[in-house]
Amino acid sequence: MAVTDAVVIGSGPNGLVAANLLADHGWAVTVLEAQDAPGGAVRSDSEVHPDFVHDTFSSFYPLAAASPTIRALELDRHGLEWMHAPAVAGTPFLAGEWAVMHRTPEETAASLDALAPGDGQAWLDLCAGWRKVGDAAIRALLEPFPPVRAGVRLATRLPGAGGLGFVQMLLAPLQSMAGTRFSGRGAQMLLAGNAAHADIPMDASGSTIMAWVLAMIGQHLGYPVPRGGAGMLSGAMVRRFTAGGGDLRVGTHARRVIVRDGRAVAVETDDGEVFTARRAVLADVSAPSLFGGLVAEQDLPARLVRRMERFEWDPGTVKVDYALSGPVPWEVTPAQTPGTVHIAESIDEIRMSGAHLAAGAVPAVPFLLVGQMAAADPGRAPEGAESLWLYTHVPHHTTHDAGDGSISGRWDRDDVERMADRMQARIEAYAPGFEGRILARRTLGPRELEARNENLVGGSVNGGTANLHQQLVFRPVPGLGRAETPVAGLYLASASAHPGGGVHGACGSNAARAAVAHDRVRSFIPTRRKDPIP
Numbered sequence: 001m002a003v004t005d006a007v008v009i010g011s012g013p014n015g016l017v018a019a020n021l022l023a024d025h026g027w028a029v030t031v032l033e034a035q036d037a038p039g040g041a042v043r044s045d046s047e048v049h050p051d052f053v054h055d056t057f058s059s060f061y062p063l064a065a066a067s068p069t070i071r072a073l074e075l076d077r078h079g080l081e082w083m084h085a086p087a088v089a090g091t092p093f094l095a096g097e098w099a100v101m102h103r104t105p106e107e108t109a110a111s112l113d114a115l116a117p118g119d120g121q122a123w124l125d126l127c128a129g130w131r132k133v134g135d136a137a138i139r140a141l142l143e144p145f146p147p148v149r150a151g152v153r154l155a156t157r158l159p160g161a162g163g164l165g166f167v168q169m170l171l172a173p174l175q176s177m178a179g180t181r182f183s184g185r186g187a188q189m190l191l192a193g194n195a196a197h198a199d200i201p202m203d204a205s206g207s208t209i210m211a212w213v214l215a216m217i218g219q220h221l222g223y224p225v226p227r228g229g230a231g232m233l234s235g236a237m238v239r240r241f242t243a244g245g246g247d248l249r250v251g252t253h254a255r256r257v258i259v260r261d262g263r264a265v266a267v268e269t270d271d272g273e274v275f276t277a278r279r280a281v282l283a284d285v286s287a288p289s290l291f292g293g294l295v296a297e298q299d300l301p302a303r304l305v306r307r308m309e310r311f312e313w314d315p316g317t318v319k320v321d322y323a324l325s326g327p328v329p330w331e332v333t334p335a336q337t338p339g340t341v342h343i344a345e346s347i348d349e350i351r352m353s354g355a356h357l358a359a360g361a362v363p364a365v366p367f368l369l370v371g372q373m374a375a376a377d378p379g380r381a382p383e384g385a386e387s388l389w390l391y392t393h394v395p396h397h398t399t400h401d402a403g404d405g406s407i408s409g410r411w412d413r414d415d416v417e418r419m420a421d422r423m424q425a426r427i428e429a430y431a432p433g434f435e436g437r438i439l440a441r442r443t444l445g446p447r448e449l450e451a452r453n454e455n456l457v458g459g460s461v462n463g464g465t466a467n468l469h470q471q472l473v474f475r476p477v478p479g480l481g482r483a484e485t486p487v488a489g490l491y492l493a494s495a496s497a498h499p500g501g502g503v504h505g506a507c508g509s510n511a512a513r514a515a516v517a518h519d520r521v522r523s524f525i526p527t528r529r530k531d532p533i534p
């Protein structure tokens, strides 16, 4: 039996941030990771083609670059180097134009004005608002809810950004906000492409906040990628942790959190090994896994168990990775290649594909997120070649295929390949000759994603829906809302906790800070020490 101060279950970015912060406090920390490699959804590999590096899951890290917690880890001292594509993000249109977010607001504004005069100034107005409140907004979003200090800072700066009018803009659905402020679809799509990284419908409140935060971070910090692959980001976190004496066990699946007298005291693995946690257990696992298996039902309030039954996942995902012999042969090549590309002709098209998902239909015209990784980091592919990925969302429970009817929704190999073909055909329409450049292709459907990381249930990428009814005090269920759980000494540290998906480390940092704060309080309360394991 191993004894340590804290056990962290799962080595995704949130688990690794938590482990680093606890180790910085002088705690002895053991991280248990089910997979054979650490990193969670921040990993890379050379499975597609031995001469190429592909990110297995996530790729672009604007939220990490903006996160005060991740910045404070100084990962550059542990091998992390950020790289940037010539342009941040873009959307091609079948008519042959591109909307491109450049590295500065002024360049972006000039290119938007060329598409629709006046949109450049409207873009600069958005950026001006960000300069006033962006920093405070990031802190307020990433702090535990309610964000008291950051909230006050944000409130005092709001008048400078436009006061109530600005707040109203943020609360408006993206479809109406973008439609009233921008006359051209270029600027509209730069915002909508970002909003579509979450599953908030374009005609729902919350979509503008998502678009504004991601687009403005992209505009001011870019969408950086780690030199050498996503695995270099998690690798830097691992190196920082183990260099300080942290203990990481890969290939070690946790099956039970042992609770005694209402307190989490240890974690048992599939092999029956028990890791005693003197101070805390932090779970970088999905909320349904923590409260629906890892912790026994009798150790949880009945109300929590009932509420977890209504937990909502975000949609599933099909991801396709390509080794290409050359760059994507876009019909019109933008002067500066964007790393991130969003494929949709209009906000309405994204709204339709979201409506299909909501109705359980496989989208006929899938909205595509695309990563041109060698454009950002040439070392990911042989000279002149491209390491590309596409992904799109699919329903968990399929009612029908809104396309040609060929996809059953079982998401077996056949379904995944057909969906990949549908996605590939979309790219071919924008980039004739694309198929001729394919050296190798890998398809990862909902089942394959979950097999590589059990937090990605059915291919969900965000640890649960990002819609308002499951955010803030409602995440993961009403009554939790913070990292603390009803079991003393047990903290939810994954993207299922506030503030949700994305590589910002806030869920891990909130859990670690809560654990340290409670431990301090506990150390003042005299208790009779018992053997923690029954």
Ligand SMILES: Cc1cc2nc3c(=O)[nH]c(=O)nc-3n(C[C@H](O)[C@H](O)[C@H](O)COP(=O)(O)OP(=O)(O)OC[C@H]3O[C@@H](n4cnc5c(N)ncnc54)[C@H](O)[C@@H]3O)c2cc1C
Pocket: 009, 010, 011, 012, 013, 014, 015, 016, 032, 033, 034, 035, 038, 039, 040, 041, 042, 056, 057, 058, 059, 060, 061, 062, 063, 064, 252, 253, 254, 255, 284, 285, 286, 289, 317, 319, 391, 449, 452, 453, 454, 455, 456, 460, 461, 462, 463, 493, 494, 495, 496, 500, 501, 502, 503, 504, 507
């Ligand atoms: C395809 C895809 C693309 C994405 N793109 C981006 C992007 O470009 N930018 C961005 O910011 N975000 C992106 N995301 C989202 C982002 O990757 C996640 O929100 C983030 O990784 C969540 O971190 P986490 O630490 O909460 O969990 P995860 O990264 O999911 O890690 C959880 C870890 O816990 C382990 N684990 C689970 N249960 C157990 C157990 N019982 N015992 C032991 N170990 C366990 C898992 O094996 C896994 O390693 C993407 C996600 C996916 C899937």
